[in-house]
Amino acid sequence: xxxxxxxxxxxxxxxxxxxxxxxxxxxxxxxxxxxxxxxxxxxxxxxxxxxxxxxxxxxxxxxxxxxxxxxxxxxxxxxxxxxxxxxxxxxxxxxxxxxxxxxxxxxxxxxxxxxxxxxxxxxxxxxxxxxxxxxxxxxxxxxxxxxxxxxxxxxxxxxxxxxxxxxxxxxxxxxxxxxxxxxxxxxxxxxxxxxxxxxxxxxxxxxxxxxxxxxxxxxxxxxxxxxxxxxxxxxxxxxxxxxxxxxxxxxxxxxxxxxxxxxxxxxxxxxxxxxxxxxxxxxxxxxxxxxxxxxxxxxxxxxxxxxxxxxxxxxxxxxxxxxxxxxxxxxxxxxxxxxxxxxxxxxxxxxxxxxxxxxxxxxxxxxxxxxxxxxxxxxxxxxxxxxxxxxxxxxx
Amino acid sequence: xxxxxxxxxxxxxxxxxxxxxxxxxxxxxxxxxxxxxxxxxxxxxxxxxxxxxxxxxxxxxxxxxxxxxxxxxxxxxxxxxxxxxxxxxxxxxxxxxxxxxxxxxxxxxxxxxxxxxxxxxxxxxxxxxxxxxxxxxxxxxxxxxxxxxxxxxxxxxxxxxxxxxxxxxxxxxxxxxxxxxxxxxxxxxxxxxxxxxxxxxxxxxxxxxxxxxxxxxxxxxxxxxxxxxxxxxxxxxxxxxxxxxxxxxxxxxxxxx
Numbered sequence: 001x002x003x004x005x006x007x008x009x010x011x012x013x014x015x016x017x018x019x020x021x022x023x024x025x026x027x028x029x030x031x032x033x034x035x036x037x038x039x040x041x042x043x044x045x046x047x048x049x050x051x052x053x054x055x056x057x058x059x060x061x062x063x064x065x066x067x068x069x070x071x072x073x074x075x076x077x078x079x080x081x082x083x084x085x086x087x088x089x090x091x092x093x094x095x096x097x098x099x100x101x102x103x104x105x106x107x108x109x110x111x112x113x114x115x116x117x118x119x120x121x122x123x124x125x126x127x128x129x130x131x132x133x134x135x136x137x138x139x140x141x142x143x144x145x146x147x148x149x150x151x152x153x154x155x156x157x158x159x160x161x162x163x164x165x166x167x168x169x170x171x172x173x174x175x176x177x178x179x180x181x182x183x184x185x186x187x188x189x190x191x192x193x194x195x196x197x198x199x200x201x202x203x204x205x206x207x208x209x210x211x212x213x214x215x216x217x218x219x220x221x222x223x224x225x226x227x228x229x230x231x232x233x234x235x236x237x238x239x240x241x242x243x244x245x246x247x248x249x250x251x252x253x254x255x256x257x258x259x260x261x262x263x264x265x266x267x268x269x270x271x272x273x274x275x276x277x278x279x280x281x282x283x284x285x286x287x288x289x290x291x292x293x294x295x296x297x298x299x300x301x302x303x304x305x306x307x308x309x310x311x312x313x314x315x316x317x318x319x320x321x322x323x324x325x326x327x328x329x330x331x332x333x334x335x336x337x338x339x340x341x342x343x344x345x346x347x348x349x350x351x352x353x354x355x356x357x358x359x360x361x362x363x364x365x366x367x368x369x370x371x372x373x374x375x376x377x378x379x380x381x382x383x384x385x386x387x388x389x390x391x392x393x394x395x396x
Numbered sequence: 397x398x399x400x401x402x403x404x405x406x407x408x409x410x411x412x413x414x415x416x417x418x419x420x421x422x423x424x425x426x427x428x429x430x431x432x433x434x435x436x437x438x439x440x441x442x443x444x445x446x447x448x449x450x451x452x453x454x455x456x457x458x459x460x461x462x463x464x465x466x467x468x469x470x471x472x473x474x475x476x477x478x479x480x481x482x483x484x485x486x487x488x489x490x491x492x493x494x495x496x497x498x499x500x501x502x503x504x505x506x507x508x509x510x511x512x513x514x515x516x517x518x519x520x521x522x523x524x525x526x527x528x529x530x531x532x533x534x535x536x537x538x539x540x541x542x543x544x545x546x547x548x549x550x551x552x553x554x555x556x557x558x559x560x561x562x563x564x565x566x567x568x569x570x571x572x573x574x575x576x577x578x579x580x581x582x583x584x585x586x587x588x589x590x591x592x593x594x595x596x597x598x599x600x601x602x603x604x605x606x607x608x609x610x611x612x613x614x615x616x617x618x619x620x621x622x623x624x625x626x627x628x629x630x631x632x633x634x635x636x637x638x639x640x641x642x643x644x645x646x647x648x649x650x651x652x653x
Contacts, residue, residue, distance in 0.1 A: 011526070021495055023452040023521040024546035025573045027555075166458055167448060179451050186550055186573045284496045284522065285449065297470035298500030299448040 006251045006318070006327060012200025014321035017291075020199035021284045025183040029191075030287075032106065034201050040105050041098070041208065053097050054212065057130070058087050060094075062213075064220035064376070069348040076369035077225070080379045081217050083242065084353065090381030091210060091242040092123035096192055098209035100127040103190035110134045110189040114178040116143055116171030116238075117308035117356075118150025119381060120194030125159035135159040138177040140170035143308060150385060168302045171312055175286050195239025196316030199287030203244075203316050210245025217376055218249055225374055229256060232367070235378040236261045236359040237330070238274070238310035240319040242380035247328065257329070260319065261359040263305030264332035274303035276315045277323045277330035285313065291320040306335040306389065307355035309381075337362040339393050342383060354381035355389060399488040400516045400542055400565045403440060404601045404622065411623025412437070412614070412652060413603060414630050415492065417444040417460040418477070419469025421634050426477050429634070430485045432641050436648035438487065439623065442519060445474055445493035452521045454577030456628045460635070471501045475509045482514035490544065492519040507535040517542030517565050525555075529562060542566075548573045549589045553596065560598040567600045569593060569621060571607045577628030590620035611653045626651060 012018050012034070020030050040046055054060040062082045071078045083091040096113075103111060111128050114137075115121030121137040128135035137154055141163040144151055154161050167173040175197075182191045196203040196210075218228040233250055235243035237260040250256045265273040273279060280291035285300060292314035293301040303313045315323075322328040333341075338358035345361055346352045353361065357380045369375065383390065390396060403411070414433050418426045430441055446461035446469055453461070474491075481489065491510060498506050498520060510518065518541055523532070528543060536543050542565030547556055550573055559567060571586060593602060604617035605625035617624035633647050634640045 019527060020524055021522045021527070022524065024551065025452065025548050025570065025575075027548075028550040028552075166455065167462065172449065176449050176451055180454075180575045183452065184574050281500070283499055284494075286451075287522070292496075294496070294500065296500065297472070298497035299446075299465055300496075 006322060006325070008200065008204045008318070014318045015324060016282070017289050017317035017320040018200050018203060019289050020287055021289065022199045022287045023183065025186065026179070026199070029182060029186055030199050033205070036106065037102065037201050037205050040102055046101060046105065049101055050098055054094070058093050058097060059085065060212065061216045061220070062086060064217055064224065066224065067349050070345065073348065074364050074369055075371055076373040076375050078364070078375045078377065079221070079224070080351070080377055081213060081246065082379050083213060084351070084357070084379050084382035088119070088123050088126050089384060090119045090123070090354065091213060091245060091378070092120045092194060093126065094212055094245065095194065095206050095209040095241060096120070096123040096127045099190070099192045099205070100131055100133070103133070103192070104131060106190060108188060108190035110136070110185065111192055112136045112138065112178050112181050112189055113192045113194060114138050114171065114174040115194065116140070116174070116311055117385060118143070118147040118154070119309060119385065121159070121161070122150050122153045124192050124194070125154040125157040128159060129157040136181065137161045138164050138174040138181065140164045140168070140174045142169040143171065143174070146308060147385065170302070171308070172300065179286070195241040196244045196318060197239045197286055197288065197290070197314060203288065203318055206241055207244040207248060207318065210241050211248035213242070213245035213378060214247065214249035217246070221374070221376070229253060230374040230376045232257045232259060232373065232375045234259045234261065234360045234363055234375065236310060236356045236380060237315060237319060238263070238312045238356065239314070240316040242378050244316065244318060246376070246378040251327065258327065259329045259331060259363060261331050261333045261363050263307060263310035263338070263359055264334045265304040265306070267334055268332050272304035274305040274310050274312065275332040276313065278332060280314065288317045290314050290317040291323065307338065307359070307386070309354065309356040310359065331363055331366070333359040333362045337365070341365070342390070343394065351379070352383035353379055354383050355386045356380055398516060398540060398542065400440065403488055404566065407439065409622060410618050410652070411439045411603065412648070413440045413442060413623065413625040414438045415442040415444060415625060415627035416631060416634065417446055417457065417464050418474050419446065419464035419467045420460040420631070421463065421640060423467040423469060425640070426474065427480060427484055428641060429644070430481070430489070432644040433648070434485050434487050436645040437652060438648060440488035440490065442490045442492045442625065442627070445471055445491055445497060447494040447497055450494060452575055454575040454628060456577045456631050460631050471497055471506070475513060478513040478515070488516040489514065490517040490519055491515055495520055495523045503532050504535045507539040507541055510541060511539035515541065517544055519544040519568065521546060525559065525562065544568050546570055547593065549586070556593065556596060556598070560600055563600045565600065566603045566622070567598060568625070569602045569604045571604055574606055576606060594620045611651055614651050
């Protein structure tokens with residue numbers, strides 16, 4: 001049987017998706033990255049610095065935790081990959097640590113980033129403080145109001161937070177503003193994109209930096225179960241970076257079933273949803289050809305989810321390819337299902353997950369699991385940032 | 397006969413092009429503005445088809461796109477409006493916009509519809525050279541449409557040559573790496589860059605755009621290129637006025653002198 005090719009090709013495509021749909025103004029920046037990122041990442045001194053920072057600063061390896069009470073409830077062996085225990089509380093920092101070293105090697109003096117919920121903004125501000133680099137974060141005006149503690153964190157670490165006031169004033173518009181900044185500052189600035197989206201080589205670069213999640217998971221599974229081949233691997237998907245990191249080293253092992261949970265919001269067909277694999281059509285957004293939610297005329301539709309981190313109208317091009325090739329099963333989880341799953345994990349395991357992660361956990365309810373099944377769930381982030389939402393939702 | 401080629405054959409300097417967004421400030425404005433601009437002395441026009449996420453544009457043109465979308469402008473409606481184009485306007489017309497609306501319309505259908513109403517060329521800033529060459533070039537050529545590429549101060553000489561070889565019409569020389577509507581410092585470095593591209597003796601004429609807003613910047617551009625494009629400054633004029641058509645002659649006069 002021929003194994004499908006799930007990796008990026010030399011033109012920057014995953015099957016029909018990817019590429020670099022960027023204005024000429026960004027061409028030199030993207031070209032520089034494209035020509036250098038693999039070589040720089042492969043350099044021994046880059047790897048030494050990256051591994052040291054991942055270990056001593058981020059706190060890796062993150063534990064793989066057998067959640068016994070959760071396992072008992074669902075009748076299977078459920079492992080949680082604890083990305084929530086990373087410094088800054090989510091998987092996002094795996095990527096920003098990698099990209100900040102890369103930016104330094106490229107001689108960049110100024111870092112820009114977009115953020116939705118603020119997790120990627122915080123992870124970027126963190127590594128900029130660590131390296132003493134100027135940091136500018138674009139965040140939708142609406143999100144700034146929704147995520148005040150993360151805005152304060154970024155400011156404490158010296159970042160400038162600029163509100164995106166165009167369009168819908170959320171993540172998609174913050175991404176537009178960051179790209180505009182890059183167009184206007186092409187020489188000294190590096191743009192740290194936070195997910196596996198954007199023009200090639202970003203999706204590949206970000207998934208490489210996140211792939212540490214599945215690399216560790218495989219080793220930990222051997223130690224704990226004697227096999228590096230789980231039956232199921234689950235992760236939530238907005239742009240899709242924790243999912244890409246969680247799936248990365250399992251992609252070619254077709255026996256491992258990969259499941260990605262998207263945000264259905266108030267329901268897939270409610271008009272308030274972010275379930276891109278169901279509602280999206282092929283198109284171009286933020287520099288790559290992918291699946292995105294749009295009108296018949298090609299205008300991008302504003303998505304909705306209770307979790308700001310999944311509130312994105314597209315998915316990364318590799319996800320679009322994994323969807324089309326059916327290597328990964330994409331499922332839709334509503335706000336309510338995700339919130340209940342967050343409460344359940346808190347009660348059963350004493351772990352309050354991010355609402356994003358709740359979407360992956362909620363899928364357990366819908367699976368027919370067997371006693372011997374080994375399930376790995378990427379616990380992509382902790383729920384501290386969501387307390388306000390939990391308090392309102394559950395009347396706490 | 398390609399109207400763009402005809403224009404550049406006849407006129408070698410001081411060519412003035414104006415950009416405006418279709419469906420702004422009101423849905424029915426498109427052809428009225430085009431007519432008024434021709435009458436006032438513009439040499440060719442760029443009609444923007446709006447997109448929700450215009451990456452290369454500053455706030456003024458972004459806002460005009462958003463208003464146009466709210467007014468109900470779509471590519472379908474634009475092509476309907478342009479049915480009467482050639483009975484009312486004779487100067488060359490380009491459509492300018494982003495890849496996604498064009499891809500949703502279907503690039504082959506888009507090119508066919510554009511040619512049918514008498515459009516002469518297209519500018520799509522986020523359509524990469526390589527994808528154009530591989531996927532879409534034949535559709536453009538078959539329909540006699542020019543595809544206009546952008547060149548910035550950071551574009552390498554090798555890439556400029558490549559762009560020149562794929563261009564039919566003109567090359568859009570950006571005065572700096574910037575989004576539209578930025579106030580630019582006119583520095584010697586810009587002059588050096590214009591001169592450098594001019595000295596390459598390309599096959600296609602050069603038209604300078606971005607940051608052209610008055611007679612001074614227009615004249616400066618004409619020292620190095622066949623002409624210049626005004627976008628943001630014109631769109632601003634449309635937004636500032638209730639009676640927007642009445643301001644068009646004086647605006648053009650102000651630029652041309």
